[in-house]
Amino acid sequence: MTFSASLDNALYLTLEDGCKSLRFDGHSIQSAMNLDDPYSLALGYSQTMMGFLLFVPDPKRVLIVGLGGGSLPKYCYRYLPESKVTTLEINEEVIALRHEFFIPDDNERFRIIQTDAVDYITHGHAEADVIMLDAYDHEGLPASLATESYYDHCRMALTDKGVLVINLWGTDPQLNIYIERLKRVFNERVWFCRAFNSYNVIVFASKDENFKINWIKLLFSASRMEALHDLDLQGIVRRLRAGLQYSLG
Template sequence: MTFSESLEKSLYLTVEDGHKSLRFDSHSIQSAMSLDDPYSLALGYSQTMMGFLLFNPAPKHVLIVGLGGGSLPKYCYRYLPDCKVSTLEISENVIALRDEFLIPRDNERFTIIQTDAVDYITQGLAEADVIMLDAYDEEGLPAVLATESYYDHCRMALSEQGVLVINLWGTDPQLNIYIERLKRVFNGRVWFCRAFHSYNVIVFASNDENFKINWIKLLFLASRLESQHHVDLQGIVRRLRAGLPY
C-alpha cells in the first residue's frame, strides 16, 4: 500500500466545539479550523511552526509539504501579503476537501500542487525562502520524508537566508536521529522546542551560514512581529532558548 492509498482510506471530518477537524482516527487530529475564525491557527503545533518568522521575517516564497486542512497555507496567504504560498500534496482526496476548510482558489500567490514531495524536491523543482514539512499518515512520519538525503535536498532548495521548519512527534523513537541528521546537513544551525499545547517538537534549521542567535534581539524582533501576527512569538523564543531534553 502506498502512502497516498493509506492516507485516503483513513481520513474523515468531525465538527465539534466550534471546530472542523480532519482526523486519522478518534484520538488524533490532523488539522483543525475554527468556524468563527477560519484563517487562524487553531492548533499549538501550527502556531509554533510560524516561529520561522524569527529567522526570516519577510519571506517571498513559502513552500509547505502536506496540505491537511490548509491551516498553515491559509495563514501565510492572509498574514504575509507579499509572499507566494505553494503547497505540495500527494492525495487527490485531501485536495478535494479544500472547500470544506475554506482554502482559497489557486491564483498568482497561492498554489496547491498535487505531487509526491520527495520527487518534487529531490528533482530540484523547488525554490523557497521557507520550507515547512508537515506531512503525516496514520502510522506517523513517512520514512522517506526524514532521510538525511531528503533534508539535504530541502537545504539546496532554500535561499541563502532560508529556513526549514519541521513538525515532529515528540514521542517518536527516532526523534534524536532526525535532529542529528538535520544538524549534520545544516552544520549545527538547528534549534527546536516543544510546541504549544502538545507533545509535538518543532525544529528550525537555518540555511544562513552567518546566522547566529542573539536571544535579546530575537525577543525584540518577536515583540515587533506580534503586532502583525496572532502568534506568541516571544513564547517561542523562550521555548527555543530553554531547549528540549532529549
C-alpha cells in the same frame, strides 16, 4: 453538536464545538479549523511552526509539504501578503476537501500541487525562503520525508538565508535521529522546542552560514512582529532558548 464522517479507510472529518477537524482513524487530529475564525491557527504546533518569522520575517516564497486542513497555507496567504505560497500534497482526497476548510482557489500567489514531495524537491523543482514539513499519514511520518538525503535536498532548495521548519512527534522513538541528521546537514544551525499545548517538537534549521542567534535582539523582533501576528513569538523565543526540558527519543 458532534458530527463525524469517514472519508476513506483512514481519514475522518469531524465537527465539534465550532471546530472542524481532519483526523486519522477517527482519533489523531491532523488539522483543525475554528469556524468563527477560519484563518487563525487553532493548534499549538501550527502556531509554533510560524516561529520561522523569527528567522525570515519577510519571505517571498513559502513552500509547505502537507496540506491537511490548510491551516498553515491559509495563514501565510492572508498574513504574509508579499509571499507566494505553494503547498505540496500527495493525497488527492485531501486536496478535494479544500473548500470544506475554506482554502483559497489557486491564483498568482497561492497554489496546491498534487505531487510526491520527495520527487518534487529532489528533482530541483523547488526554491523557497521557507520550507515547512508537516506531512503525516495514518501511520505517522513517512520515512522518505526524514532521510538525511531529503533534508539535504531541502537545504539546497532554500535561498541563502532560508529556513527549514519541521513538525515532529515528540513521542517518536526516532526523534533524536532526525535531529542529528538535520544538525549534520545544516552544520549545527538547528534549534528546536516543544510546541505550545502539545508533545510535538518543532525544529528550525537555518541555511544562512553567518546566522547567529542574539536572544535579546530576537525577543525585541518577536515583540515587534506580534503587532502584526496573533502569535506568541516571544514565547517561542523563550522556548528555543531554554531548549527541551525532557529527553529526546
